[in-house]
Amino acid sequence: MTSPAPTGIVVLVSGSGTNLQALLDAAADPAYGVRILAVGADRTGIAGLERAQAAGVPTFVCRVQDHSTRGEWDADLAEQIGGHGPAFVVSAGFMKLLGSQVLSRFTVLNTHPALLPAFPGAHAVRDALEAGVATTGCTVHVVDAGVDTGPVLAQVAVDVRPGDTEDTLHERIKAVEHPLLVEIVGRAAREGITVTQGKATIP
Numbered sequence: 001m002t003s004p005a006p007t008g009i010v011v012l013v014s015g016s017g018t019n020l021q022a023l024l025d026a027a028a029d030p031a032y033g034v035r036i037l038a039v040g041a042d043r044t045g046i047a048g049l050e051r052a053q054a055a056g057v058p059t060f061v062c063r064v065q066d067h068s069t070r071g072e073w074d075a076d077l078a079e080q081i082g083g084h085g086p087a088f089v090v091s092a093g094f095m096k097l098l099g100s101q102v103l104s105r106f107t108v109l110n111t112h113p114a115l116l117p118a119f120p121g122a123h124a125v126r127d128a129l130e131a132g133v134a135t136t137g138c139t140v141h142v143v144d145a146g147v148d149t150g151p152v153l154a155q156v157a158v159d160v161r162p163g164d165t166e167d168t169l170h171e172r173i174k175a176v177e178h179p180l181l182v183e184i185v186g187r188a189a190r191e192g193i194t195v196t197q198g199k200a201t202i203p
């Protein structure tokens with residue numbers, strides 16, 4: 001029996017790309033059902049782009065500063081993503097807020113290193129440490145127009161340990177974030193994802 005055609009996705013990155021690597025590794029197995037059509041970035045010179053190139057995946061860079069307005073950047077990013085024809089998009093450490101052009105055309109899944117709605121924003125690990133919580137974690141959610149406010153698909157908790165630094169805590173979060181992202185992206189690809197009235201479900 002032949003497997004169904006894999007679901008094509010585009011992954012967006014801004015940094016080291018360890019979440020991307022987890023997806024690249026998973027997608028190497030045809031049973032996973034995902035084909036990474038392209039990896040997009042908002043900057044050059046990052047390990048995330050090198051990881052994509054090493055895996056033979058096309059890349060593109062769309063920098064805000066190369067556009068006269070944020071709206072033009074958003075429209076260009078939507079065009080570049082759309083050129084690859086993905087079923088959905090994964091924001092895996094992409095450190096820019098996506099605009100209405102991208103969000104109206106594509107369902108975007110994001111991974112965030114905290115238990116949303118706690119600690120949204122770009123410094124979630126540091127903010128959790130500074131708040132003195134005993135437990136934080138990671139969240140995979142659907143992106144909406146707010147800052148890490150979209151409907152949650154899945155979460156995993158991580159204990160904060162005495163003596164944790166931002167780096168040690170983030171590394172332990174990433175250790176659970178990678179398999180969670182792989183699981184949810186795979187299920188969304190194989191089973192589909194529905195977003196209605198602010199709730200996201202994978203059947």
Ligand code: GRF
Pocket residue numbers: 013014015016017018019020048092093094111112113174177
């Ligand atoms: C991840 O923890 C992600 O949740 C956060 O930034 C980190 C990116 O790591 N937004 P990497 O680039 O996937 O290694």
